[in-house]
Amino acid sequence: MTSIGTGYDLSVSTYSPDGRIFQVEYAQKAVDNSGTAIGLRVKDGVVLAVEKIKHSRLLVPESNRRIMTAAKHVGIVSAGWMSDTRHLVKRAREESRNYHDTYKRDVPAKILAERMGMYKQVYTLYSAVRPFGVGTIMASYDADGPQLYMVEPSGQYFGYHGCAAGKGKQVAKTEIEKLKLSEMTVREAIKEAARIIYSAHDETKDKLFELELSWVCEESGRKHQRVPKELIEEAIQYAERALDEDDDEMDDDEE
């Protein structure tokens, strides 16, 4: 990396001569090392999925959850440091509660994304702090329908039809782009999400992983919750079948 040794990456309050803030870029690197997280916004809801990499077989299944609930109608999955993530989710809960206390209305996704963006941005200003090593994907169902936002360590945020962060984000983004998200239902989207996480998983690097899936949709009463077990099983079967078919095709090509 060209930034090393130049002295321009020692503080978040120092620009490099070509206008970059290296500490923020390093934070982005922390995000890129994480297990893949994706969000799909479809016509009747939003689906979040994540490849939760497990460092040990001794972990209790379904523990150390990576998808969390920030408000009744808001789900958050992030890629990056989990300790930072928990802090940000705590903040998101405070923001949504604060909004509800003031306006007696569920916080709109855009406003929550904005506030989370502002919060992260502040940590790119002072030499005494470090930026958050987290890419935050937020799924919500508000008055304007299903919403999907991603907030980067820099504080930038965008609304998406589909987004991905973490190790497999390139693979995942290519796969998401092939989908017709605006015509899809959440029921279909959970299957595709599972397939994308499975195909983005790199067995040579990480052996153990668990798929986590959640949704906010009409079917869940516009509430963020885990996808029911049967549906996850179904989605995993679909994902594995799709992967096998891919492998077969590759074998055929070789012959």
Add this chain to the structure above:
Amino acid sequence: MDAIKIQLPHTVQPRAENANDGAVSRTMQPIVTGTSVVAFKYKDGIMMAADTLASYGSLARFRSEKRLMAVGDNTLVGVSGDLSDFQYMQHVLEDLETRELCMDDDQTLGTKSVYKYISNIMYNRRTKVDPLWNSYVVAGLDHDEKFLGFVDLYGTRYQSPTIATGFGAHLAQPILRKRVEGREDEIEEEEALAILDDCMRVLFYRDARSFNKLRRAKVTAQGVEISEPYSLETNWDFAESIVGYGG
């Protein structure tokens, strides 16, 4: 000679008679109020009813207010007394629900917990001599066990198979004693509805702060169900025979 009147500049006001010298006064009376809530256990769970009127003193100010609310999946809360205090409590309970949801621990909010939570808030506020001016009726199924409890503005609480608040404690409670108590596990839904309507009818006849537009609700194993507003059949023929002050 006329007495000389000194006109003080408007910024210097004589101390008002009722200046409180730093003393704080709290809610001294409820303002916009809801009247009775009636509730009792029956075979499948708990039934509850309350009318939709919010009175401003003796004025029938708002006529379609909801005084029954669901908390979590299997708890029903009914309220009488000051409705702005109830709105505050509603807000607090919604926050509680959200916090419980965020835990994501496969646990749900139980009726007994909601009951204790409300009664703690009520007792805490009375201890500050700033009570929430309400009576709450909390009903639900907690681990298949029927639960019906009452909390008032002092934080006093009791559980009973039949509960009626406000005027209902005088007018509906005797009916419930006679027709429900001892038979909680026998009363079918149809009979329960009849008892509830009879209580509410008596209340409408005699309680001048009541209204013939009401909701009823039930908690059963299927969860909480709150009805749309409906009205009762009434018959005022008897009024013809009443003569004098008592009429």
